[in-house]
Amino acid sequence: MHRIFKIAGQSFDAVQAFKLRTIFCLLSVALGIAAITVIVAATEGAYKKAFDMVERFGPDALLVISGSEEARAVGQRDKTLTLDDVRALQEALSGAYLIAPMTSIGDVTVSYRNQKYQTRVIGSSSDYSNAWSWPVVEGSDISPEDVKALRNVGLIGTHLALELFGEIEPVGKHILVNSIPVEIVGVLASRGTTPTGSNLDDRLIMPISTVMKKMQNEAKYISAIKLRFVDQSRINGYEEEVKSFLRQRHRVPKGEPDDFRVISPKEIIKFLVALTGSLVVFLGVVGVISLIVAGFVLANLFLLSVKERTKEIGIRRSVGARRRDILMQFLGEAVIITTLGGMAGFVLGFLTAQLLTRVAEFPMHFSWKAFTLGLLLSWLIGIAFGMQPAARAANLKPIEAIRG
Amino acid sequence: MAICLLKNITKSYELGGESVEVLKDINLQIETGDFLAIMGPSGSGKTTLMNIIGCLDVPSAGEYYLAGKEVSHLSDDELSLLRNEHIGFIFQSFYLLPYATVLENVLLPTLYVANGSNREATEGALRLLKLVGLEDRAKFKPNQLSGGQQQRVAIARALVNDAELILADEPTGQLDSKTSGEIMELLAAMNGHGKTVVLITHDRITASYAKRVVHISDGRLKLEENAQDIQDRGAVI
Numbered sequence: 001m002h003r004i005f006k007i008a009g010q011s012f013d014a015v016q017a018f019k020l021r022t023i024f025c026l027l028s029v030a031l032g033i034a035a036i037t038v039i040v041a042a043t044e045g046a047y048k049k050a051f052d053m054v055e056r057f058g059p060d061a062l063l064v065i066s067g068s069e070e071a072r073a074v075g076q077r078d079k080t081l082t083l084d085d086v087r088a089l090q091e092a093l094s095g096a097y098l099i100a101p102m103t104s105i106g107d108v109t110v111s112y113r114n115q116k117y118q119t120r121v122i123g124s125s126s127d128y129s130n131a132w133s134w135p136v137v138e139g140s141d142i143s144p145e146d147v148k149a150l151r152n153v154g155l156i157g158t159h160l161a162l163e164l165f166g167e168i169e170p171v172g173k174h175i176l177v178n179s180i181p182v183e184i185v186g187v188l189a190s191r192g193t194t195p196t197g198s199n200l201d202d203r204l205i206m207p208i209s210t211v212m213k214k215m216q217n218e219a220k221y222i223s224a225i226k227l228r229f230v231d232q233s234r235i236n237g238y239e240e241e242v243k244s245f246l247r248q249r250h251r252v253p254k255g256e257p258d259d260f261r262v263i264s265p266k267e268i269i270k271f272l273v274a275l276t277g278s279l280v281v282f283l284g285v286v287g288v289i290s291l292i293v294a295g296f297v298l299a300n301l302f303l304l305s306v307k308e309r310t311k312e313i314g315i316r317r318s319v320g321a322r323r324r325d326i327l328m329q330f331l332g333e334a335v336i337i338t339t340l341g342g343m344a345g346f347v348l349g350f351l352t353a354q355l356l357t358r359v360a361e362f363p364m365h366f367s368w369k370a371f372t373l374g375l376l377l378s379w380l381i382g383i384a385f386g387m388q389p390a391a392r393a394a395n396l397k398p399i400e401a402i403r404g
Numbered sequence: 405m406a407i408c409l410l411k412n413i414t415k416s417y418e419l420g421g422e423s424v425e426v427l428k429d430i431n432l433q434i435e436t437g438d439f440l441a442i443m444g445p446s447g448s449g450k451t452t453l454m455n456i457i458g459c460l461d462v463p464s465a466g467e468y469y470l471a472g473k474e475v476s477h478l479s480d481d482e483l484s485l486l487r488n489e490h491i492g493f494i495f496q497s498f499y500l501l502p503y504a505t506v507l508e509n510v511l512l513p514t515l516y517v518a519n520g521s522n523r524e525a526t527e528g529a530l531r532l533l534k535l536v537g538l539e540d541r542a543k544f545k546p547n548q549l550s551g552g553q554q555q556r557v558a559i560a561r562a563l564v565n566d567a568e569l570i571l572a573d574e575p576t577g578q579l580d581s582k583t584s585g586e587i588m589e590l591l592a593a594m595n596g597h598g599k600t601v602v603l604i605t606h607d608r609i610t611a612s613y614a615k616r617v618v619h620i621s622d623g624r625l626k627l628e629e630n631a632q633d634i635q636d637r638g639a640v641i
Contacts, residue, residue: 006515017503315499318460319513320488322481398460
């Protein structure tokens with residue numbers, strides 16, 4: 001067998017023999033790697049979450065919201081978009097395959113028999129489900145005829161359905177919305193909670209014509225327009241096109257801000273990454289500091305070990321070990337310990353992440369990346385901080401070492 | 405053929421800015437198959453001489469030929485290789501690795517052989533353990549053995565790479581007289597099998613096992629005695 005394997009075997013023996021040193025080094029490395037593992041998982045989790053959100057929003061989609069960004073809080077913005085804007089956009093934009101108007105009313109009291117609940121009612125066209133890639137899982141979607149005829153029909157979110165109906169099948173039942181009877185025709189798939197904490201499944205979708213006429217007494221203005229385009233790669237161009245088209249229609253003078261706001265997939269990613277960024281930075285600092293501390297613990301314990309094992313080094317040199325054989329053995333010991341520490345740290349990080357996910361609903365995602373990075377960092381620490389003690393061991397003169 | 409040939413060997417150390425000559429103009433020839441005892445009081449330079457013979461140290465001046473090769477200008481790596489292939493050390497305090505088993509201790513020199521089969525090395529080590537009478541102790545740790553047994557392990561270790569030169573530095577220094585006798589018998593038996601043995605000691609009885617004795621004092625080799633002289637004197641004492 002080649003010499004290097006035999007020396008690696010000696011490293012393994014020493015790692016087993018000097019248990020206290022092994023345990024201390026291993027634990028300190030494990031803590032650092034655990035922090036790094038959580039960071040990587042959190043970063044990946046944030047990106048995955050952002051990616052999922054974009055998938056649902058539609059990578060080919062834009063959302064135009066009424067009111068200028070600077071003006072006021074979201075709910076209090078002036079409505080500036082109109083149904084005419086929607087029609088004009090439909091005629092003008094050849095790249096858009098779907099344009100859905102939306103209007104929204106918050107805190108609407110809905111009831112089924114004795115069950116009452118406050119929810120958000122959204123009026124839209126029959127394209128709502130497609131506009132948000134949000135499938136109807138039970139019953140049927142709102143039809144164009146429903147919108148044309150101002151029918152009192154609705155799609156219900158799973159959270160609202162549970163609050164009103166409990167175990168009862170909602171499709172076909174009638175509920176009261178602001179004392180208007182509405183028939184539930186379908187149930188939307190469950191989408192869970194947004195990172196900011198609002199429950200997406202707490203909503204009722206109705207034809208926009210019905211909502212505007214019977215609930216808002218409104219003929220013209222709407223809250224938002226969702227657009228989807230054929231060519232996803234040209235989404236930035238479409239955004240500019242929609243902006244200048246609406247500015248022209250709304251006669252916004254040059255230099256004035258838009259009287260509407262356009263949300264693109266790009267912005268959603270930015271928002272989500274910013275949301276998790278602060279925790280990642282905090283953990284990153286903690287992780288790097290604990291890794292450096294681990295490195296110094298390792299270096300110190302190894303220096304002590306070299307001193308304590310001077311005679312062993314002398315014996316090995318006398319039977320023919322070269323300087324580099326001694327160097328490799330001690331470096332091997334360091335790398336074996338940090339590798340074990342890295343693996344323990346990965347497990348520790350995994351458990352910590354599970355806890356974080358449960359307590360803070362923090363998106364975590366584990367992949368080979370977190371594991372590989374942890375392993376590489378462990379090796380780096382083992383080599384960087386094990387090198388000096390190992391070199392000291394290797395440079396001991398045989399005759400001095402053997403005298404202890 | 406001379407396995408060791410020392411020509412005008414001098415060794416000096418810098419000590420507090422002063423140069424101290426530990427070995428002065430040493431000339432010595434050791435033939436293959438010889439059993440030589442180097443005797444001298446402590447501080448006479450005998451350990452320094454052994455370090456040079458054992459390639460653990462290099463002389464300040466002079467030439468040293470080991471197995472026909474001049475070694476005083478060799479690199480550290482080359483000296484390591486020479487020790488590994490040609491020399492087996494036996495020390496006063498045995499110097500076994502405390503955390504390794506008896507077998508692993510015997511195998512230690514085989515780790516630093518560039519290639520070679522593990523199975524053959526282990527078989528060889530077990531054969532040697534049998535030779536020194538410790539075949540049933542292979543899995544023991546050194547601290548489970550008596551001093552004499554530990555020294556037998558060290559002898560097996562010195563032989564495992566089939567070195568032709570055995571260097572024993574006070575091999576009986578920590579042993580009682582009965583065990584000392586057994587260890588010396590074992591070394592004499594190795595010499596009988598063709599190994600060259602160089603023994604460093606200050607003890608006349610230990611030295612009496614050698615075929616030839618040289619004295620060292622103040623860094624100079626003194627007179628040379630033959631074994632008969634020593635045995636005679638030993639008998640007188």
